[in-house]
Amino acid sequence: MRSLPREFFRRDPTVVAPELIGALISSRAGGETVTARITETEAYRQDDPASHTYRGRTPRNEVMFGEPGHLYVYLSHGIHHCVNAVSHIDGQAGGVLIRAARVLDGEVIAARRRANARDADHLARGPGLLARALGLTMTQAGADLCDADSDVQLFSDGVRLQISAGPRVGVRLAPDVPWRFWASADRSVSTYRRSPRAEPVDGRAARSIDS
Template identity: 40%
Template sequence: MPSHLPPSFFARPAEVVAPELIGCLLVKRQADGEFLWGLIVETEAYSQDDPACHGYRRRSPSNETLFGEPGRFYVYVSYGIHHCVNVVTDRAEWANGVLLRAVALPDEPERVAAGPALLARRFGIDGRRDAQPVDPEAGLWLAARSPGWAAIGPGDLVQTTRIGISQGQELPWRWYLRASRSVSKRARGDRTPARADALSVAALPAGF
């Protein structure tokens, strides 16, 4: 199994962590002991000085996790029905986090987790995971890029503006894997690749 990302990885600004999460793995240990995993292909960054951030105006019981120590999940409900999964970043007492927007799962439909709500639904993530450490001991974590994906560079990523927000739309704080067909929404002019993601047995991390 690839090593899980330590708290120190997340102790940096969201706009630094977000692109580095592309190619990492979201992993869940299921009740039967099997692993459900997928390649993170799209992320968004949010910071307290950004009007689109939940912690921009005030601290409240609903966004308390976002002000906590980095390396914890922040799970909130959007539109009263959809769960969205974030990872707290930077430092305590400063609202900062990365939204996991899309994941590509091997041997599953390309768009089964192409969006925050679909991602949470496929992995069975809800409010019970809020404030939980991003750690294998808790059963849900983020793992480092496997060797087959370690060489992802700036040329492999698209950096563009965030979507689904009414403020801060001008910030280019969304990143996605250019070669992926599992991205929730592509930037204008960026065509969907003809081939599916290169998720195969060869890319499967050892131990899974």
């Protein structure tokens, strides 16, 4: 296996997101190693109304404006941690939300962390459950994914999966932009749910996103 280099992440998130399908994410959080194959991602660009970076730099999203290849972690609804690989071209900000994965190694550890999981397909099915299975919290925020000594790293073992694309899950703004990518036949992929508050983007935002 080879770790993904910095240049891999120094590209538009919409390019990086589908290429992360089939990659491996490995966590040594808490001194216990869990490795999983990524099966679902979503891209978020700076000019995207659904992105945390859309309204500019804040203490919360600072890492998304920084060096590509770091981990952006945030707490969703005060309950679930969500992890993102910072990815963008120079002068921009953005990232790729890692939504789901299939645990390959450390399944006993992941199952202990996810005691309510129905089966192996559900250990890391959804962004909050993925973070829990891998033991990732705000402690890993900002981790360098390209550093061999990091608690969290991304690797390629050459596996290629058939990929589908469609709208992102649960976003209120820009709900129909097809920047969600998933392994077409994998049961670890989460269920699509459109936000009940979804709003169509206005003309300005639509042009920006499609540029």
